[in-house]
Amino acid sequence: xxxxxxxxxxxxxxxxxxxxxxxxxxxxxxxxxxxxxxxxxxxxxxxxxxxxxxxxxxxxxxxxxxxxxxxxxxxxxxxxxxxxxxxxxxxxxxxxxxxxxxxxxxxxxxxxxxxxxxxxxxxxxxxxxxxxxxxxxxxxxxxxxxxxxxxxxxxxxxxxxxxxxxxxxxxxxxxxxxxxxxxxxxxxxxxxxxxxxxxxxxxxxxxxxxxxxxxxxxxxxxxxxxxxxxxxxxxxxxxxxxxxxxxxxxxxxxxxxxxxxxxxxxxxxxxxxxxxxxxxxxxxxxxx
Amino acid sequence: xxxxxxxxxxxxxxxxxxxxxxxxxxxxxxxxxxxxxxxxxxxxxxxxxxxxxxxxxxxxxxxxxxxxxxxxxxxxxxxxxxxxxxxxxxxxxxxxxxxxxxxxxxxxxxxxxxxxxxxxxxxxxxxxxxxxxxxxxxxxxxxxxxxxxxxxxxxxxxxxxxxxxxxxxxxxxxxxxxxxxxxxxxxxxxxxxxxxxxxxxxxxxxxxxxxxxxxxxxxxxxxxxxxxxxxxxxxxxxxxxxxxxxxxxxxxxxxxxxxxxxxxxxxxxxxxxxxxxxxxxxxxxxxx
Numbered sequence: 001x002x003x004x005x006x007x008x009x010x011x012x013x014x015x016x017x018x019x020x021x022x023x024x025x026x027x028x029x030x031x032x033x034x035x036x037x038x039x040x041x042x043x044x045x046x047x048x049x050x051x052x053x054x055x056x057x058x059x060x061x062x063x064x065x066x067x068x069x070x071x072x073x074x075x076x077x078x079x080x081x082x083x084x085x086x087x088x089x090x091x092x093x094x095x096x097x098x099x100x101x102x103x104x105x106x107x108x109x110x111x112x113x114x115x116x117x118x119x120x121x122x123x124x125x126x127x128x129x130x131x132x133x134x135x136x137x138x139x140x141x142x143x144x145x146x147x148x149x150x151x152x153x154x155x156x157x158x159x160x161x162x163x164x165x166x167x168x169x170x171x172x173x174x175x176x177x178x179x180x181x182x183x184x185x186x187x188x189x190x191x192x193x194x195x196x197x198x199x200x201x202x203x204x205x206x207x208x209x210x211x212x213x214x215x216x217x218x219x220x221x222x223x224x225x226x227x228x229x230x231x232x233x234x235x236x237x238x239x240x241x242x243x244x245x246x247x248x249x250x251x252x253x254x255x256x257x258x259x260x261x262x263x264x265x266x267x268x269x270x271x272x273x274x275x276x277x278x279x280x281x282x283x284x285x286x287x288x
Numbered sequence: 289x290x291x292x293x294x295x296x297x298x299x300x301x302x303x304x305x306x307x308x309x310x311x312x313x314x315x316x317x318x319x320x321x322x323x324x325x326x327x328x329x330x331x332x333x334x335x336x337x338x339x340x341x342x343x344x345x346x347x348x349x350x351x352x353x354x355x356x357x358x359x360x361x362x363x364x365x366x367x368x369x370x371x372x373x374x375x376x377x378x379x380x381x382x383x384x385x386x387x388x389x390x391x392x393x394x395x396x397x398x399x400x401x402x403x404x405x406x407x408x409x410x411x412x413x414x415x416x417x418x419x420x421x422x423x424x425x426x427x428x429x430x431x432x433x434x435x436x437x438x439x440x441x442x443x444x445x446x447x448x449x450x451x452x453x454x455x456x457x458x459x460x461x462x463x464x465x466x467x468x469x470x471x472x473x474x475x476x477x478x479x480x481x482x483x484x485x486x487x488x489x490x491x492x493x494x495x496x497x498x499x500x501x502x503x504x505x506x507x508x509x510x511x512x513x514x515x516x517x518x519x520x521x522x523x524x525x526x527x528x529x530x531x532x533x534x535x536x537x538x539x540x541x542x543x544x545x546x547x548x549x550x551x552x553x554x555x556x557x558x559x560x561x562x563x564x565x566x567x568x569x570x571x572x573x574x575x576x
Contacts, residue, residue: 008321009300010297016293016297030293041322
């Protein structure tokens with residue numbers, strides 16, 4: 001999906017939030033924000049929101065020499081999610097429908113998104129899980145179950161650190177032997193990298209690749225050949241989070257989008273209400 | 289108070305909202321937003337938020353030739369408030385403390401603010417009044433009562449259309465003969481002008497002046513000599529709304545600020561919680 005004029009206030013909020021992570025020098029902050037506002041004013045607004053975000057963070061990295069200002073928070077989020085993992089594993093195992101229960105937990109983990117919020121607290125996460133386990137899922141779970149049953153190969157597109165710990169529960173339900181997990185190719189926001197997949201205990205359990213690029217989503221034109229090849233040959237793709245949805249909503253493939261609708265622009269594009277927990281098949285008619 | 293980096297996302301939201309009122313031509317909208325983002329990037333951020341807003345709207349007026357794109361909504365808000373007036377008049381008259389009840393209603397009217405929200409519905413306004421009549425006021429009502437009892441001349445700084453209808457209830461309690469009501473000098477957002485004061489039935493009841501300028505607040509350096517003279521000689525000044533607070537919070541005068549705290553930046557500056565209904569004396573120590 002293209003960025004929208006309505007994305008601009010949120011980009012500016014993200015610029016402020018990010019810039020403060022890159023530096024606490026107020027003179028630098030003001031200069032950086034002025035430059036980024038000029039960049040934003042001149043940017044191509046027809047690209048997807050994650051590609052616009054990529055450009056913002058590339059400039060901040062160039063200006064500061066810092067490669068991963070979200071590292072501390074990613075580690076905190078991983079720790080937080082790991083502290084909840086065994087309880088949730090039990091919850092999924094004891095559920096009458098473990099596959100769907102794991103989907104619900106994986107979507108709950110999608111609130112760990114520092115592109116949309118400035119921080120995530122334990123109480124928020126616990127509440128999100130409780131909510132996710134009770135609320136009906138948007139989309140057609142039957143369609144999802146059928147797709148999972150039929151797929152020999154599944155490409156699982158991770159989204160954020162912390163969230164990826166919960167993804168493990170779903171990957172265990174899917175059967176790790178047929179899953180390839182893809183993470184981002186370089187630090188961007190709090191998006192999951194190889195080290196986060198390792199922390200989730202997924203190394204040695206599934207094949208893990210990085211997608212070769214630093215977009216907080218999956219912009220195929222910028223991904224590595226290896227990733228693109230996997231993408232085009234997988235029987236089924238599970239895409240976590242808004243960033244992946246924003247970059248893949250117009251790609252014709254057997255994709256299920258698992259995400260929480262966190263902003264009005266995505267609500268409009270997906271035709272789903274704000275706050276909804278979605279298990280949305282590309283074939284179910286994502287609006288364009 | 290100065291603008292803050294944290295004001296920027298809200299300015300961009302306001303730019304989008306305003307620009308759509310000025311024109312529904314999407315090509316114009318995109319061009320205008322790009323130019324306004326450049327302006328914002330180069331602006332002096334040490335001025336108050338209302339002065340930054342003034343510059344945004346001056347450019348939009350120049351670009352479109354439209355002088356008052358909020359006119360229709362101001363009229364709707366006046367009609368809406370007028371439809372509630374007789375019931376509220378009775379409420380104030382029957383209250384054990386009519387002065388404070390009128391203060392509460394006048395502050396409830398402050399939710400009619402299109403600088404902060406895109407629209408105001410009847411249900412929002414009725415709820416705001418019910419809430420305002422129950423919630424304790426921030427500030428010292430005793431200090432206010434004493435100041436009102438002692439003042440021979442009161443300058444009442446109006447804020448928005450619609451809201452000004454409710455201001456009449458407070459002006460009646462203060463005693464119209466000692467009140468001068470000030471409105472903005474030219475259209476800006478949905479701020480009240482002379483015609484709104486007339487609709488509130490205040491013409492002939494109090495002296496009405498305009499402040500001579502198009503800032504959505506009271507920037508004394510831009511106001512007319514007549515207004516400044518009144519400001520400096522009034523025994524007591526009642527200042528309605530965030531815009532007046534943002535421009536006057538550092539001015540030494542016998543001012544009471546009546547407003548709803550609508551944004552985190554004003555919450556920080558005023559030292560008051562978001563959402564609070566304030567009757568705040570300048571002498572009570574507005575943080576700077």
